[in-house]
Amino acid sequence: MVFMYRLIKAKTFRLLTSPVPVPCISHQICSGLLSIRKMNGGKDSASEDSIPGRANSTSLCRDFAGGAGIKLRPSPDCIDRRECRGAVETSSDSLGVRHGSFGIRRSRIDLRSEQRSGDGNSSKFRNKNITARVKRSKSGQSYRKPDEGANHVAPFDICLSGSRDSAVLKSLQEMEENQENVEHPIEESGGQGVLRPGMVLLKRYISLGDQIEMVKTCQEIGRGPGGFYRPGYKNGAKLRLQMMCLGLNWDPETRKYEDQSPADGCKPPCIPRKFNQLVETAIQDAHGLLGKDCTLSNVEDMLPAMSPDICIVNFYTTTGRLGLHQDRDESSESLEKGLPVVSFSVGDSAEFLYGDQRDVNKADKVVLESGDVLIFGGKSRHIFHGVTSVIPDSAPKTLIEETRLRPGRLNLTFRQY
Ligand SMILES: O=C(O)CCC(=O)C(=O)O
Numbered sequence: 001m002v003f004m005y006r007l008i009k010a011k012t013f014r015l016l017t018s019p020v021p022v023p024c025i026s027h028q029i030c031s032g033l034l035s036i037r038k039m040n041g042g043k044d045s046a047s048e049d050s051i052p053g054r055a056n057s058t059s060l061c062r063d064f065a066g067g068a069g070i071k072l073r074p075s076p077d078c079i080d081r082r083e084c085r086g087a088v089e090t091s092s093d094s095l096g097v098r099h100g101s102f103g104i105r106r107s108r109i110d111l112r113s114e115q116r117s118g119d120g121n122s123s124k125f126r127n128k129n130i131t132a133r134v135k136r137s138k139s140g141q142s143y144r145k146p147d148e149g150a151n152h153v154a155p156f157d158i159c160l161s162g163s164r165d166s167a168v169l170k171s172l173q174e175m176e177e178n179q180e181n182v183e184h185p186i187e188e189s190g191g192q193g194v195l196r197p198g199m200v201l202l203k204r205y206i207s208l209g210d211q212i213e214m215v216k217t218c219q220e221i222g223r224g225p226g227g228f229y230r231p232g233y234k235n236g237a238k239l240r241l242q243m244m245c246l247g248l249n250w251d252p253e254t255r256k257y258e259d260q261s262p263a264d265g266c267k268p269p270c271i272p273r274k275f276n277q278l279v280e281t282a283i284q285d286a287h288g289l290l291g292k293d294c295t296l297s298n299v300e301d302m303l304p305a306m307s308p309d310i311c312i313v314n315f316y317t318t319t320g321r322l323g324l325h326q327d328r329d330e331s332s333e334s335l336e337k338g339l340p341v342v343s344f345s346v347g348d349s350a351e352f353l354y355g356d357q358r359d360v361n362k363a364d365k366v367v368l369e370s371g372d373v374l375i376f377g378g379k380s381r382h383i384f385h386g387v388t389s390v391i392p393d394s395a396p397k398t399l400i401e402e403t404r405l406r407p408g409r410l411n412l413t414f415r416q417y
């Protein structure tokens, strides 16, 4: 009897502590092995940090953890296999692991996946000596620790989940009522056109259908490896936004582009082809606008064309903002040529400041609404710019209904390294 009991206990222990291979097929079609080990009791305790909807855990391919919760989600347009190497300690995971078969409270996830082909960006950037703060785990596996000592968190979901409850319906109704009183700021902001040399604003340029698709795509990618997280500066201060980088990761701490996300050590997801196409047509249309000025012999002198290989996706809640700064961490070649930054705004409108100095009192202001595209290159490539406020309840109602985007603003800025 005692022998039988010991045998069962030993088997159970082995079952709980040995890696359970779970195929990891992310939205990036990365194949890997997820090993979940029970490390600490079976109690389940969800905790949240101060950011709404953010669970107190980091999870790689967390949609695939938890046995029964395995989901396969092909990436929109992204066909390359990406490299994720990580060894991440998680505390209670609000997603798959928490609901996993063992009620795992803390788990260690080892994930390894191979890289296949790709668009050539990665090797190109590796050759440029882009630094990645890669550390070695005891097992020798490379991984990158995000905030040392801080709780790792699951990627932020830019959309609300669950069924439409009365609170959401109420806020939709309120939004509808408020929208009747929203003054469209085209006149106030000068509307569509050339704001200054090299700076063009295309008002309501992105169709509602494309905006909806953009939100859904960003949500999909943003919940996966290399997804949304709240970045911080060297001094520990956090930015007042959630960020995800596509193509290459931009690290506010080092002010460098790297080929690993600090949040989970994964390669940044690639930029969906559709996004790049929109950027290219927006630049062409901006050239069309500039071409109306007969004194310009070559519009590209004022606004060079570019092919984006980086996209920084920011999500601002209604209290989010971004201080005046210059975008100057791209390659010196790109900056010298004045290759433009192309910015898409989706969701709530925002007050955007821009000027020649880092001084809010000397800056000009424009309201960026859902669907607007702002392009700044050439002589305006080094302008100081920032977001002072997000205007609540100003997003198109249909966009919110179709996507359940959280209150706030999604902004995508495309650049060429
Ligand atoms: O949100 C915006 O409009 C600006 C974002 C920005 O400046 C940046 O990501 O560098």
Ligand SMILES: [Fe+2]
Pocket: 325, 326, 327, 385
């Ligand atoms: Fe910027």
